[in-house]
Amino acid sequence: MNNLPTTHRTNTAPAVATVAEREILVRYSNALDWNENPLARSSMSSQVAPTTEHRAFLAGRRRALADALIPASSAAIGTMIASLRSVMPSHDNSDPVQIVAMYRSALSRFPEWAVAQVCRAFLEGRAGGSTTFAPTPADIASRCEALIQPHKDEQEQIDRILNAEIRHDPTEDERERVARGLRELAASIGKGNDDDDEERVKRAAAKGREISMRGMREELERHGIMDSRPMSLALRQQIAAMKERREQQDQGGTAEAVSLGPDAYQEQDHGE
Structure with missing residues (x-):
């Protein structure tokens, strides 16, 4: 017809x-x-x-x-x-x-x-x-x-x-949901000790999948993490960067915006 x-x-x-x-x-x-x-x-x-x-x-x-x-x-x-x-x-x-x-x-x-x-x-x-x-x-x-x-x-x-x-x-409700998810993600990274890093990374990755990729990238950039790669490929490096910045702040240093490549944490990952 x-x-x-x-x-x-x-x-x-x-x-x-x-x-x-x-x-x-x-x-x-x-x-x-x-x-x-x-x-x-x-x-x-x-x-x-x-x-x-x-x-x-x-x-x-x-x-x-x-x-x-x-x-x-x-x-x-x-x-x-x-x-x-x-x-x-x-x-x-x-x-x-x-x-x-x-x-x-x-x-x-x-x-x-x-x-x-x-x-x-x-x-x-x-x-x-x-x-x-x-x-x-x-x-x-x-x-x-x-x-x-x-x-x-x-x-x-x-x-x-x-x-x-x-x-x-995204609507305002969607933006708020993304922001709330990022706050929970940041909080989950700040808990525990060095022995449970791997478990915390797994929890963060699971939480990240529930969040809009676009919204997550915008929120991370707002915290000083600049990474143009897809979040699903860079989540571990971004989490490591956030951890490094937190440690610098704990030691009294000044954390600056970072831009991490795929190999930035290669040696560190092997050494864990």
């Missing part, structure tokens, strides 16, 4: 968005992460992503815009141009069939309502330019483009929102 959205040509311009609807669009557009590459997929935090209700509204608005921007049929364009030229003669004395073909080609990408509005504006003298001779294909095309551009911009704006990658950011 084909579940792809379908479009249906409409001969009327899209309804103007209400103030509330515009606020929804602006709200989520501002929530998109800035990206210097305009062709790249957008992203936004899960904390500010569209609600189910707002996502449904944006999807419906996008369908309405797509329907309203479907190009007019060649027959419809020919009929409108013939009516226009019947009261506004052309400067060009070329074959009328060829002239209408040029109009059809130039206006083939515009919706019927836009072509109709521009033709009526020329007939009523509101479009500017000559009120005696028929406008050229380029005259009509440029005014049609100006009519549909705001709707195309809105359509692209909605696409960026609905197609954005949702980046999960």
Whole structure:
């Protein structure tokens, strides 16, 4: 079964968005992460992503815009141009069939309502330019483009929102849970004596698996431990660093931030 959205040509311009609807669009557009590459997929935090209700509204608005921007049929364009030229003669004395073909080609990408509005504006003298001779294909095309551009911009704006990658950011409760876990981890390291280091490391590793890797890294860095490797591969070295810093503090030294590589504690581990 084909579940792809379908479009249906409409001969009327899209309804103007209400103030509330515009606020929804602006709200989520501002929530998109800035990206210097305009062709790249957008992203936004899960904390500010569209609600189910707002996502449904944006999807419906996008369908309405797509329907309203479907190009007019060649027959419809020919009929409108013939009516226009019947009261506004052309400067060009070329074959009328060829002239209408040029109009059809130039206006083939515009919706019927836009072509109709521009033709009526020329007939009523509101479009500017000559009120005696028929406008050229380029005259009509440029005014049609100006009519549909705001709707195309809105359509692209909605696409960026609905197609954005949702980046999960921890909530305040999650951050607190991570911080609490790290405090318990630090407390577990500070207990016992040198004979039970291995057991304490095992307990710390088990506790670490319950904590968000990202949150643990941020909390450890806040305590002065800088390590860009995955926590699952560096937990023992980080624990050893915390122990070393604690011993330095006990001895009256000044502990500074450390950055440990995989081999930093190799000899120490062999000597345990």
